[in-house]
Amino acid sequence: MSAVKSYDERSIWWRVAADFLHSRIAVGGLVVLGIVVLAALLAPWITQQNPYDLLQLDVLDARLPPGSRSSEGGYTYWLGTDGQGRDLYSAIIYGLRISLTVGVGSALIAAVVGTLIGLVAAYAGGKVDALLMRLVDLLLSFPTILMALMILAYVGKGVGNVMLTLVLLEWAYYARTARGQALVEARREYVEAAQGQGIPRWRIVTGHILPNCLPPLLVIGALQIARAITLEATLSFLGLGVPITEPSLGLLISNGYQYLLSNEYWISFFPGVALLAAIVAINLVGDQLRDVLNPRLQK
Amino acid sequence: MTGWLLRRLLQALCVVVAMTLIVFIGLHAIGNPIDILISEDMNQQERLAAIARLGLDQPLWRQYLAFVDGALHGSLGRSFVYQEDAVRLILQRLPATMELAFAALLMAIVLGVPLGLFAGMKPEHPVSRTLMATSIVGFSLPAFWVALMLIMVFSVQLGWLPASGRGATHELFGVKWSWLTFDGWQHLLLPAFNLALFKISLVLRLTRAGVREVLPQDYVKFARAKGLKPTRVVLMHVMRNTMIPLVTVLGLELGATIAYAVVTESIFAWPGAGKLILDSINSLDRPVVVAYLMVVVVIFVTLNLIVDLLYKLLDPRVRLEGAK
Numbered sequence: 001m002s003a004v005k006s007y008d009e010r011s012i013w014w015r016v017a018a019d020f021l022h023s024r025i026a027v028g029g030l031v032v033l034g035i036v037v038l039a040a041l042l043a044p045w046i047t048q049q050n051p052y053d054l055l056q057l058d059v060l061d062a063r064l065p066p067g068s069r070s071s072e073g074g075y076t077y078w079l080g081t082d083g084q085g086r087d088l089y090s091a092i093i094y095g096l097r098i099s100l101t102v103g104v105g106s107a108l109i110a111a112v113v114g115t116l117i118g119l120v121a122a123y124a125g126g127k128v129d130a131l132l133m134r135l136v137d138l139l140l141s142f143p144t145i146l147m148a149l150m151i152l153a154y155v156g157k158g159v160g161n162v163m164l165t166l167v168l169l170e171w172a173y174y175a176r177t178a179r180g181q182a183l184v185e186a187r188r189e190y191v192e193a194a195q196g197q198g199i200p201r202w203r204i205v206t207g208h209i210l211p212n213c214l215p216p217l218l219v220i221g222a223l224q225i226a227r228a229i230t231l232e233a234t235l236s237f238l239g240l241g242v243p244i245t246e247p248s249l250g251l252l253i254s255n256g257y258q259y260l261l262s263n264e265y266w267i268s269f270f271p272g273v274a275l276l277a278a279i280v281a282i283n284l285v286g287d288q289l290r291d292v293l294n295p296r297l298q299k
Numbered sequence: 300m301t302g303w304l305l306r307r308l309l310q311a312l313c314v315v316v317a318m319t320l321i322v323f324i325g326l327h328a329i330g331n332p333i334d335i336l337i338s339e340d341m342n343q344q345e346r347l348a349a350i351a352r353l354g355l356d357q358p359l360w361r362q363y364l365a366f367v368d369g370a371l372h373g374s375l376g377r378s379f380v381y382q383e384d385a386v387r388l389i390l391q392r393l394p395a396t397m398e399l400a401f402a403a404l405l406m407a408i409v410l411g412v413p414l415g416l417f418a419g420m421k422p423e424h425p426v427s428r429t430l431m432a433t434s435i436v437g438f439s440l441p442a443f444w445v446a447l448m449l450i451m452v453f454s455v456q457l458g459w460l461p462a463s464g465r466g467a468t469h470e471l472f473g474v475k476w477s478w479l480t481f482d483g484w485q486h487l488l489l490p491a492f493n494l495a496l497f498k499i500s501l502v503l504r505l506t507r508a509g510v511r512e513v514l515p516q517d518y519v520k521f522a523r524a525k526g527l528k529p530t531r532v533v534l535m536h537v538m539r540n541t542m543i544p545l546v547t548v549l550g551l552e553l554g555a556t557i558a559y560a561v562v563t564e565s566i567f568a569w570p571g572a573g574k575l576i577l578d579s580i581n582s583l584d585r586p587v588v589v590a591y592l593m594v595v596v597v598i599f600v601t602l603n604l605i606v607d608l609l610y611k612l613l614d615p616r617v618r619l620e621g622a623k
Binding site: 138141142143145146149150152153226230233234237238239240250253256257260261263265268269272275276279280283284287 | 436444454462554558566576581585595596
C-alpha cells in the first residue's frame with residue numbers, strides 16, 4: 001500500500017518539475033536564484049574580506065571606484081568600496097545573506113502560523129471563523145508599508161523586530177488561502193471516505209486535508225519571500241532595519257545615497273542590482289510555480 | 300440602494316473603531332507610555348501630577364473613551380517635537396502628499412492605458428511582448444533604488460531635473476501647490492514618476508487583460524460589422540468596459556500611493572506627511588504617529604466607500620444585483 005502511494009506522489013512531483021522546465025525564462029530565474037542562494041551560503045569562502053569585521057576595513061580605502069587596488073591587502077575591489085572602506089563585492093554577498101535569511105525566515109514562520117490559524121478557522125467555523133477572517137480582512141486592506149511602519153514605531157528597530165513585523169503582516173495571506181482551500185477539500189470524497197473509516201477529525205485535517213492545501217500555499221510562499229525581501233530592504237533603507245555595522249542590501253544602498261550626488265554611483269548601484277536579481281528570480285520562479293500548480297490550467 | 304449605503308457606512312465605521320482600538324492598545328500595551336511621555340528628572344510628586352494630567356491613572360477603558368472623545372473633537376494629542384497639535388501638523392503636510400499621489404496616478408493612467416490598449420489589441424507584436432516583460436521588472440523593482448537611479452541619471456549625470464524639495468509654490472485656496480509653477484513641475488516630475496512606476500505596470504496589465512476579454516465579445520464584433528471606424532470601436536466599446544476594473548483598482552491604489560509616498564518623500568525631500576511620519580518614528584514622537592495612522596485610516600475607509608459606490612454606478616449588472 002505504502003509503496004503504491006509513494007510511487008504516485010513521485011510521479012506527480014515529476015510532472016510538476018517537467019512542466020516547470022517548459023518555460024525557458026522560469027529556468028533562467030531558477031538558475032539565477034540558485035547562484036544567489038549558493039553565494040549567500042558560501043559567503044565566507046568566496047569573499048576576500050569580512051565586511052562586518054571592522055578590523056579588516058581600511059578607512060583610507062573608502063569610496064574607491066570599481067577596479068581599484070587595495071592599499072594593503074593586495075587584492076582588487078572589483079565593485080569599488082563604500083564610505084567605510086568596505087569591499088562592496090564582499091558586502092553585497094554578506095548582505096544577500098541577511099536579506100535571504102530575513103525573507104525566507106519570516107515567510108516560513110508566517111506560513112506555519114498562518115496555515116495553522118487558517119485550518120483552525122476552517123475547522124472551528126462559526127464565530128471563531130468569522131472573527132479570524134475579519135481580522136485577516138482588516139490586515140490585508142491596508143498597505144503593507146503602513147502597517148510595517150506602525151508596528152516598527154511600537155516595537156523599535158532591529159533585525160528581530162523587522163522579522164516580527166514581516167510575520168505579523170504575512171500570516172494573513174496564508175491563513176486566508178489555507179482556510180479557503182481547506183473548506184474546498186473538506187467536501188471531497190476522500191474526506192468522506194476517511195470519515196467513514198472512523199478516523200478522528202484532527203487526523204483527517206492534518207493527514208488528509210493539509211497535504212492537499214500545500215500547493216497554493218507554496219506559490220504564496222514563493223511570492224511572499226520576494227515581498228519580504230523588498231520590504232526588509234525598504235525598511236533598512238529608511239533606517240528602521242538592521243544595525244549600521246552589519247549592513248544589509250537596503251542599508252548599503254542607503255549609505256551610498258549621500259555619495260550619489262558627487263557621482264560615486266557604485267555604492268548604491270551594485271547592491272541594488274543584486275537585490276533586483278534576487279527579487280526578479282524569485283518572482284519568475286513563483287509565477288511559473290503558480291501556472292504549473294494551478295489545476296485549472298492543467299491539460 | 301439606501302439600505303445598502305447604510306449597511307456599508309456602518310461597516311466603514313466599524314473598521315475605523317477597530318483601528319482606533321488596535322492603535323490605542325498598541326500604544327498602551329507595548330511599552331509604558333509614562334516612560335516616553337514623562338522626563339526622567341521629575342520628582343515623585345511631579346510624576347504623579349503628570350500621570351493624573353495625562354489621565355494615565357484611570358482604568359484602560361476610561362482612557363480609551365477619553366482617546367475617542369479627543370478623536371471626535373479632532374484632537375489626538377500634541378507633538379513632543381513641534382509642540383503643535385498633531386492632527387493639524389498632519390493636515391498641513393497632507394496637500395503636498397496628495398499632490399504627489401495624484402500626479403503619480405495621472406502619470407500611470409496617461410502612460411499605462413494607451414500602452415495597455417496597444418498590448419491588448421496586438422498581443423503578438425514584439426513591442427507588446429517587450430512591454431509585458433518590462434512590466435514584470437516594474438513590479439519587482441524596489442522603489443527606493445529606482446528613486447536613487449533616477450536622481451543619478453537625471454539630476455547628477457544629465458543635470459535636467461532637481462533632486463530634492465518642492466521648488467517654487469503658488470497659493471490656491473489657501474494651500475501651496477507646486478503644479479502651478481514651472482519650477483514646481485520640474486521638482487514634481489521625478490518623485491511622481493518614481494511613485495508611478497509600479498502603477499504604470501499595474502494599469503498596463505489590467506488594461507491589456509480587459510481588452511483581451513472584451514475584444515471577442517459579440518457587441519464588439521457587431522460594432523465592427525456595422526462599419527464603425529476602428530478608433531470609435533476602441534474608444535466607445537472596448538475602452539468603456541475595460542474602465543470598470545481599472546477605476547476600482549486605481550481608487551484603492553490611491554490609498555496605497557499615499558502610504559508608499561513615505562519612501563519617495565524621504566528620498567526626494569518632499570515636505571509631505573510621509574516624511575513627517577518617518578521623522579516622527581525616528582524621534583519617538585508618538586502622538587504624531589497615532590494621528591497620522593488615524594488620518595490615513597479615515598482616508599482609506601472613505602476611498603473604499605467611494606470606490607464601492609462608483610463600482611455600483613458604473614456597472615449596471617452590480618447595480619441590479621444589489622436591487623434584488
